[in-house]
Amino acid sequence: MEKDIKKQQEYKDIAQKYEPKPTLLKNVLWAFVVGGLICDVGQFFLNLFVKRGMTPEQAGTPVAIIMVFLGSFLTGIGIYDDIGRFAGAGSVVPITGFANSIVSPAMEFKREGFVFGVASRMFNIAGPVIVYGVGTSIIVGLIYYFLKG
Amino acid sequence: MAIKKIGSQTVKFANPPSIISSGTIVGPKEGQGPLKDYFDMILTDDTYGEKSWEKAECKMFQDSVNLALKKASLNISDIDYLIGGDLLNQIITSSFAARQFNVPTFGLYGACSTMAEGLSIASMLIDGGFADYIVVTTSSHFSTAERQYRFPLEQGVQRPFTSQWTVTGSGSSVLSSNGTGPYITHVTTGKVVDLGMKDANNMGAAMAPAAADTILTHFNDTGFTIDDYDLIITGDMARVGKSILMELLRKEYMNIEDKYKDCGIEIYDESQDVHSGGSGAGCSAVVLNGWLLQQIKSGIYNRVLFIATGALLSPTSTQQGESIPGIAHAVTISNYA
Known part of the structure; x- marks a missing residue:
């Protein structure tokens, strides 16, 4: 058994040597640019609704609805x-x-x-995000409640 | 007494069966790759006019059998056994395709190693005197494999550089006791080898130890040297797996680099964004039955060691954090009996 673990570790070292390195800088830059552009679109709609007389809090909901629609639409058309x-x-x-x-x-x-x-x-895929999102918010909410109370 | 067995894992045939015909059908992406001229049929639409990708894969399987039979001027009723395999749960492609054929059927699962596994068993059946004609067919489809093993197609995820692209394609070989070659002279059946790799996005690393083990065993059992072969070709090690395999063999004082190719590397061009290379049960099947057999018949390669490799994982085993067992089966294909 011990010999097996040693053999596995030796092999892991060999395998790792040939693993192509992810292009981290390129990925980060693309993520920054595209993520930023998506946020710009959201900000555009938020500003538009505020200009039309909504408060920023009120405008949040329709903006989220529009962004979810856009995400779904772009998924649908591939x-x-x-x-x-x-x-x-x-x-x-x-x-x-x-979305x-x-x-x-x-x-x-x-x-x-x-x-x-x-x-x-x-x-x-979204299920775990919802489960842990809701779970975390409950915990944070409870902490807030007791600290404040 | 096992008079045809030599060494620990190899069989040498007394009357080597011939591969008398082959059929291949591939998807649009494979049809744009460097081997496009060698396939019998290239689909322009990977649903093949069907309602689901599973149905499309099944139709590809059937058509590759039909193409191979037609080239050999045989009817399905002339066939003693159909040996088939694919990647889907409960190998539904093979079984559903075989519904149409009304022929005795063996279903195999060896993941991407299934083509070599099928050829091995078919050759044993023929040399053993149990059959005269056998069709061996395997298939895979990018879209059926993705939805079973990975993510929905339209989900915006980045694939790691070690990942491989499942080949959409199906390849068939017709083997006969009566033929003029290319012959299957030896088979070395692989052992399941697991060195603890867990990354389902790096199957080359999971399979390399099995490939190295089978290659070393084959040369030990047969007494062949590398000079006895014109080409040593693996199924779907791809670029990452190839580098690891070469190092594992070098450590055992074996250097096959000059004679080595891999079906998963050959089938796509680097510009096709497949990262490490192709994979899938159809990968080695279409490269063997399309490109490779034509090369052997035209005498460019007279003796080839064909080693199809499989990563024996399932979505369940991956989620439960199990490591990935690998397997590799070797088949000697030669112009000389």
């Missing part, structure tokens, strides 16, 4: 995955990426039917 290939986290982190993660499995599993395909697979 463009979002191409953006994602270059932008990486830049297009995953904004709310458009969240992409729900719409793409919904499209993919349509063949398995609307119940067991679309509906049940829809949250395959």
